[in-house]
Amino acid sequence: MTDDAKGVPLTLPAGATPAERRGFTSLCTLLARAQFAPDTPFDHAFWFTAAGLKDLYNKPTLAAAAHTVIDLVDQGWTVQVDKYGPLLSPPDTHADRDTEKARIRRQEHLRRDAQLRQPSVRRFVSSMERSHQHDGKLVSVFNLMRDGRELAEALAEHTEATDAIQPYVQVVDSASICELTGFKLHDIWRYFRHTWSNAYSTVPGRSMPILIRDAATEHHAVIGLAAISSPVVQIAERDNWMGWDTKQFVSAIAVEPTAAVARWLARRIEAQRDEIYVDDLLRDGVLQPRDLKEPASDVVARLKADAERHRAKHHRAGVIREVRNIETDAWVERAETHLFRSKRSALLAETLEIQSLVGSYLGTTATVDGLKRALDDPKARTQIGRLVRRARGERVGTVIADLTVCGAVAPYNALAAGKLVGAMATSPTVLSAYRTKYARPSEIASAMAGRPITREARLSFIGTTSLYGTGSSQYNRLFWPATAMGGDDGQRMGFHELGRSRSFGTSHFSDVTVDALVRLSQQTGGMVRVNSLFGEGVSPRLRKVRLGLAALGWPTNELLRHGRERILYGVPLVANVRDYSLGIDSEPDYLLDPESQDQGQGVARWWLERWALKRAGQEHVREAMRGHRLVRPIRHGARVPLPSDDDGPSGFSTQAAGGSRA
Template structure:
């Protein structure tokens, strides 16, 4: 286990005496409860037990109290001495099972809060309630497979091909013909069975179901979702070879005419994809500044960016921004948000052109590239240009596998590996390319015209929930010829490294709202409007602003204390050069035009994993424990928490 560490978390100096006393009462109460005692207590129960009163009129106390409750609920401990409370983060266990249980407890904090919400409970109960579809009554239980029936079907079919017939179905806004449910609602229901809370993902997102055609209603085997990736992960970027410093070293050791042309192209494209009409009309720029940039023009653009950034945060017209027509790109470009982003981006583009263009424009040459690499000022611009190119492509040719797993009873047959393989199949790659070959919202708003970004994926990355290992992704490789590739190659999940990252999964929505309210009251000029394009992770920014308003150490409290394993599935052989746009065409490791890819992968999985596991006694027992007879005791049913959790005892109650 890790060494203990204590962090003093007090209310800000100048807080009212009554609030300081209330916060101290809460901390003492949190300190006296054992870990098992405090599990499942709601925020309201803790607030009542500590006699904190109406927290709406005490925003500082509200933010501190809710954050403290969350920290303790997910494993932090509290000690109170004469100077105040000291919080200690949970220790990382060397024991694999103990560490998994610690992380699972942390994740259940937000998940159970979510499942207690009346709207979520109504949704779950509505999906479980039978409804008329055609000439039969249907509920979500018809999309779960009885474990005994599955076990018997496998025994009756040694090949498994008739017992389980998987296929991928994109969970869009259409209706399931077999049940009458919206596909998105089917996906959402089973997503609520995960250990962590369900959340929508900003940017690109393509949820999918893996279903079983061998059952009457095509039972759900598992879920997956491909979404916009985390923009920067050092381990992933280094493994790909496009981490900025690494790329520049390669550029220095192996310069070429091709790379010179790419650098020149990036200089021109970076500038050309920025709308400048209003900047010229308003006199921020002169036409000559675009071809012969000056330090003065760059300075004016930076000032314009800051002016409109402040106006965006002071603006009371967020509703008007959201009501702009989807494809009204100039109208979007001229909002304060995108005016600020455009001016800042153009300032950088012109600075790069002014310095780097002297070597590579109008005609890029190998000698020009070599000379530029000997100039420290130019190398700095090359670094920024490479970083910009990576930032532009990271969300288009790379995706994260944000959801991936099997549900009961299929999970006992290692169907998580099936779902992982199908999530990067030719079927999914083709569907992703078709869905996202359309104008990019941010790029089009920056350009004032429709800009279509690349939609052919080069890499799909993911992380394990547990740092102790992932049985789902471990040894998950299959021959490339299974999906039409070369027989001497393989496709699968490579381990890229380990990461101890920041996050907000250990803070509930209650805490986030309280922290945001405090930050807004303290500084009304700082706003997180959750507008697409405003920035990465609105939730993270809200928590960070609130913790800063309390004067608490944000970096320490945003560490969720989990080491995670990073995995990546490279889909092309020219990974770095295609991902950066040096190569215009991806060299796929598979045949992306295959129409029977799902069947091929499923047969591989049956022979490699499922049929072997199905012969094991403990697997049979686990499978058969999932029954659909009433009352339904099935592992794929959403575990709604009880609404009757006991409240913690107040200090006075403990004294009695």
């Protein structure tokens, strides 16, 4: 939040009953007067009971408002109630660094601990910690942890650090089994992910979990874990750094137009048009064959009207089942659903409009002179921007990925092994596995084309964020020689700081609140329905929350600012990051050797020399490692910290109960 952030008045919308208004004011009054303990989560049911709120299922407006305000107070917002009603004020994000870190850590721990109290999660953790027979031996997840005393001794005894720690990359899939323990690799990854300070959750789109393990131990102990996932589509700081922000790119080519860019624009128009299924559009008379080469003056309007008509049909009852029941590879059938008919008509209208305004300048043989003349025409220049934006949107999810999980577990974390995990997550082994996994037909592109369309799967850039917006991060000063990954002498790779995120999103809203907001928006009528279907668009959760807040009449932009800026980082994997990412260059100019088979050993040697051995030489680091022991009762930082059953959430000050496990 900015220094001039003001309070947000909270009133229920027209149509709320006097009883609902009194109930909401009562809840806000309780929240305004209560003293909260920093280590206790908010139990929505507790506060509903305290405020006398009943039968909320039949009061969707009150339910959505009450859930939302409880979540916001849980995240540090404060409530005041005066004669005009409740007023909500954002948390102070300009507090000192330690206070801000403590606030964020507390928020994350509350949600994580709530997850760890769930019976299904506790059963999973217990099953991993329970011994089972494998190859004639009793093993458990504790065999995948390293005793800190043993690690400290190994580092002191071995003259070669690679004898003490031997890191390697292991890519995880849902079916693979660990040969040394019999556990599913994904279960191993999931167990250690539960030791993180924030709650474990799956992400939509692509996701590839990664384990970093230590071959120097009998069962190859887990050093750390990572995950490469679909990226956030729009991040201004990242897009500007890469040089493919629309305005930035168009301005750059206006200053220095090239034949390569001119040819690429011509190819983009042709490919964009040819990858749209049109059989039903021709059959229904919306489109004539000649319109694809020489669009008629009214074809764009006809296509836009067709798109709107089928979009409305898509949002009628029963459409969700219709789309989901279609086989994945039945591309024509998927293309002809109302959802994709709407998307195809809209995209074809846009493409033919671009073709009419830009194609005449580029001609059959695109030239620099033609590009210059197109950029001098304001209308054509606008259409070039649309073409660039569409190209970026198409490729952002295929050649860019986000490092959504990255960190080390005890006792390796004392040796700055988080930096090792970060580097190994960008290694040739990971890039090769990612390409292999996702070199398959794209669901959306194939449904748009009515035939299999395979998108590029060779990554050019990996981005990530720090957990905190202040202080140090495991990505600070994280650069290594490109030769560690088979690259050329004199080049280096690593995590560049790109800027800071804009602290906007839905991470501060619980699932129960999102459900309440969705239910309210659906019952208010006249609003676009969000079905969470793959292909409907970006971030269904964000749109659901926005629609629900709008139904309450509350300011969405203010309430979607969660007040948690994070530092943005990026690892360019290729020298031609802008031109390859957009598709101007067909081949990536890698800074590493993408065919290397060393499983990250070159990076491991660099990390041992640059970070691990220096840390191991410090007594306080060795002492920290020795604190992680695999003797019963097991006290080890890599063990999932299950909260005590007695720690019931309420929101009032309570003393956390103790507890232990074997």
